[in-house]
Amino acid sequence: MFLKPAIGATLGALLSGACAALECSPLAIGKPKLLGASIIDVHAHETHNYTTYGTGPGTNDGGLQTISFCNVTVIYTHPGWNDTVTTQVWLPLENWNGRFQGLGGGGYSTGIDSVYLPYAVAQGYASASTDGGHAGGVITATLDLSWALSSTNNVNWFLLENYASKATNDMAEIGKQVIEAYYKAPPRYSYFNGCSGGGRQALAMAQAFPGAFDGILAVAPAINIETFIPAGYWPSQVMNRDNISLSACEVEGFTQAAVRACDALDGVGDSTISLPSKCKVSARDFVGQKYNCNGTEYTLTVSGAKAVQAAWSGSGVSGYYGLNKDADLTSFYIPTGSNAVDGIEFWGGDLFPNWIVYLAAKDPHFSVSDMTNAEFFDAIRYSQATYASMLATNSPDLSAFKAAGGKMIAWHGLADEAIPPKGIVSYYGEVLKKDRRAHDFFRFFEAPGVGHCSGGLGPVPNAALDQLVEWVENGAAPDTLRADRGSNGTERNLCQYPLQQVYVGGDPSKPASFTCK
Secondary structure, X not given: OOOXXXXXXXXXXXXXXXXXXXXXXXXXXXXXXXXXXXXXEEEEEEEEEEEEEEXXXXXXXXXXXXXXXXXXXXXXXXXXXXXXXXXXXXEEOOOOOOEEEEEOOEOOEOOOHHHHHHHHHHOOOEEEEEOOOOOOOOOHHHHXXXXXXXXOOEEOHHHHHHHHHHHHHHHXXXXXXXXXXXXXXXXXXXXXEEEOHHHHHHHHHHHXXXXXXXEEEEEOOOOOHHHHHHHOOHHHHHHHHHOOOOOHHHHHHHHHHHHHHHHHHHOOOOOOOOOHHHOOOXXXXXXXXXXXXXXXXXXXXXXXXXXXXXXXXXXXXXXXXXXXXXXXXXXXXXXXXXXXXXXXXXXXXXXXXXXXXXXXXXOOOOOHHHOOHHHHHXXXXXXXXXXXXXXXXXXXXXXXXXXXXXXXXXEEEOOOOOOOOHHHHHHHHXXXXXXXXXXXXXXXXXXXXXXXXXXXXXXEOOOHHHHHHHHHHHOOOOOEEEEEOOHHHOOEEEEEOOOOEEEOOOOOOOHHHEEEO
């Protein structure tokens, strides 16, 4: 089903290290053909011994990469859309592995090229990333949503469609054509890899463009983004309306109290909550407890419990589930005063309020801090009604992806501090209802103790892409995902949902000490 024609002498020579002999120039690459688009320009040049930091979506093993590659930039527009989209394709000069890897973005960025591309090329992939027609990058671009408005009260629907899925599919088409133009042979296999917003792009490709990629890795996918992003502002809304002020230390105190209460539910104490569905405690249960932070003793308060419980329980909006109780809520704190410990904004920085400002109120000057509760819930209802069809990416019908022979792995950290893991749990359940044998082509894994995309105390499945490759190319479907680089050298085998990790004895840092039940 996925088998491609034999590589042949030409590609074999490339894989043996002759890539550098090929011409990296706009003339040699040519202009890709892209239906509904007009190519404005193509740039291409060789880059040698380029050293920079690189990492992959959903990994914690990034570092300095030194790579040599043909750097191709394709600039195009969709006539009538008044957009300008930039897609980058980086082609290893030597030791290309014969594969194409399309890379997703994060937050409100369609691509994080400066970080993801170096890592992928260092692994031998010809790789591509797109800016979707608005500025890409790591920090500013993932939070900036100003591009979504043409003017006050007017959404830029064309850029929003680029962000939703169109630019990602364009990237797939451009990447494959550039690869064939340069290497004189198409990629043997094509993969997509993304986390968070990139994980949403991954699901969008499986649902809307099922033939684009042979294998898809969707990490912590931002499924139902039109709901969980505005609803994620709820803790801040509670604090604003009730005039609650609390420190990052107090929030950490509640988190640690919950971990102490629920840590051993899986049979071992490892400072993570591996079975969050069994953790029934409330923040109110810990009011009055003492805790030590930076050498100072504090007492957990009623007002602090109300704010923290808002993050744990969610707003009660259908489709939003709240965060698990070992999520590091302080990681999204933004200092707002001279005292970075005691003066903080509760939740999400600019990520959550920006959605309300630009896509619900559609007014750059709208003040989220002054919203009534009625206005808050109206904003969520409007967002769901207006953007779900384009951005929810929650269709359980993957029959076309299955028919195309596609394989997909999804995993989500249970201690995710940004995207509630129950979103993908609920979605995967709907997929299995639609097709009870969906696990034949789509498998989902929970990662206890892992934060958003990586981070946290739990071990991260850094080899998930390699296991996807084994599945696609050799038929080795993963029953578990190998996870390493956890706290204190912890290693685990992540369980295929709905199975969960249970301790059976021995060294808790070793995979053999756990089983999937």
